Each structure stands twice: as structure tokens, then as C-alpha cells.
């Protein structure tokens with residue numbers, strides 16, 4: 449939440465300390481039907497949601513890491529990558545200017561944070577997009593960081609979870625931006641071939657090039673309540689096909705109803721849900737035995753089970769049955 453920026457604006461226009469404090473401490477709920485004025489501390493305590501109507505505010509990437517991962521487990525990766533203006537792009541302002549503004553607004557070098565961490569002791573590679581950085585659009589560095597993070601997961605034998613939030617491809621990088629869709633998808637294919645789990649959390653908004661690539665390629669796709677998720681904006685679709693779109697079109701709930709996503713999970717439940725999903729993939733909730741404990745913090749990475757061993761286990765009950773049948777025949 450960009451409270452600092454708004455505080456500065458108030459200071460300039462009013463020069464009054466009282467106004468400054470009011471603006472910094474309170475925020476209006478984004479749901480027009482609710483419209484409650486909320487204490488910022490309360491919003492933070494409720495996982496950046498309205499305590500009256502559960503409206504989900506956008507969360508910056510660092511805060512998202514903080515509320516999702518185990519405390520102290522986050523290790524950031526690939527934060528040395530920085531964007532350059534390869535095309536010398538200029539519109540109403542230059543790309544370099546947009547980058548500077550994005551950096552100032554978000555406090556980040558780019559629109560995605562990638563790293564490794566743990567959820568209830570279970571290791572994973574975790575990426576979070578930050579909408580404050582040029583609408584979290586996918587430029588070359590965003591695509592490269594995500595692709596490298598996925599490859600890091602493949603090498604370590606770890607699952608990957610990405611919190612998506614993006615306006616789509618970054619127009620200032622033209623075709624270079626579109627290439628990121630293919631690059632991230634190819635990295636995911638290799639991750640999938642290694643038999644590893646991949647999860648996405650689609651927050652408001654997840655659109656265009658991001659929804660058409662890594663956001664919708666996950667094993668389990670989780671939507672945040674009320675998030676706008678789609679490819680093209682609703683107004684453009686209406687104008688093109690000249691049909692009035694149904695109520696709630698392009699929201700998480702609408703997509704769940706039509707089978708496009710797997711679940712809608714309130715933010716307060718996201719961490720336990722992810723923990724459970726990671727557990728399923730590790731076989732922690734198998735029918736055959738008690739839950740496998742989460743590995744210790746300094747434990748080596750989980751090795752994916754070799755295919756041969758899996759095959760042996762599949763055959764074992766049948767082989768045992770044949771043996772008993774033979775015994776019965778000879779007796």
C-alpha cells in the first residue's frame with residue numbers, strides 16, 4: 449500500500465500535520481458497497497483485507513512474502529538482473545522514465561521477486577509479482593527471473609508457487625516481451641517432466657500475456673476472492689463481439705463456476721492451503737501411512753522419486769497376490 453506517496457501529497461497541498469496523520473492511518477475500503485473507513489493497522493492485521501466485507505486490497509510483493517512464508521526462510525534469488533531499454537522506446541514518456549517511476553513507487557528493481565523459502569517447513573521456490581512496478585507487466589527481466597526460478601526449482605527438486613498479478617506483456621519491449629510467454633512455458637514443461645508440483649495464486653488483476661502463459665499452466669490454480677482474471681478487458685470484448693457480458697464476468701468466482709480455476713481461497717487461508725497442497729504432492733496425506741514430517745530447516749532438498757521405484761511399488765501388490773495364489777494351489 450503506497451501510503452508514503454499519498455502522505456507526501458497531503459503535506460504539500462495542506463501543510464497541516466493533522467491531515468497528514470489522518471491520511472496515513474486510515475484507508476477507505478475499495479468495495480463501493482461497503483465504503484468503510486479502515487484503520488491501516490486493522491487492514492494489515494486482516495491480511496490486507498477489509499474486516500467488514502473481506503474486500504482484498506492489493507499487497508506489495510515483500511508483504512506477500514512476509515504473510516505467506518515461514519518467518520526467516522526467504523532467500524531472494526536473481527535480484528541482480530536489471531532491465532535495459534533495448535528498443536529505445538518512447539511514447540508519451542520514455543521507457544527509462546517509466547522504469548525509474550516503477551522503481552520509486554515499488555522500491556523494487558523489477559516487477560517480480562523470486563526466491564526460495566518454506567511453508568510450514570516445506571521447501572519451495574516462490575515468486576511474487578508487484579503491481580506497483582509498471583502494472584507488473586512482463587518484460588524480459590520479469591520473464592527471465594521467473595524462468596530461472598522455475599529452473600532452480602527443477603534442479604533442486606522443489607515445487608514452485610507464483611503469485612500472479614499483471615496487466616500482461618510490457619508494450620515498451622515489443623516482441624521481446626511476448627517471447628517471455630514461450631520461455632516461461634518451456635521452463636515449466638521441464639519442471640513438470642521432473643514430476644514436481646506447480647501452483648499459481650491469481651490475484652487482482654491477472655490478465656493478457658501472463659494469464660495466457662505461466663498463470664494458467666499450474667497443477668492447481670488458486671484465485672483470490674473478487675480478483676479480475678482474464679485475457680482481454682471486459683469492455684474491449686463487449687465492443688468487439690457486441691454482446692452484453694454476464695454479471696461478475698472475469699472474476700475468480702465466475703471462473704471457478706465454469707471450471708477455469710480450481711479454488712477460490714481467502715487470503716487468510718492461503719498459507720494453510722498452500723501447505724496442504726505441498727503436503728499432498730509430498731505424499732504427506734497418503735492412505736498408506738501417517739503424515740511424513742516436514743524436513744528440518746537444514747535438511748537437503750527433497751529428491752524426486754525415481755520412476756523405476758514407482759513402477760516397482762505399483763507392481764508389488766500384484767506380485768504378492770500371485771505368490772499367495774501359487775501357495776494355495778500347491779497346498
Ligand SMILES: [Zn+2]
Nearest residue numbers: 477482498501
Ligand atoms: Zn469493506
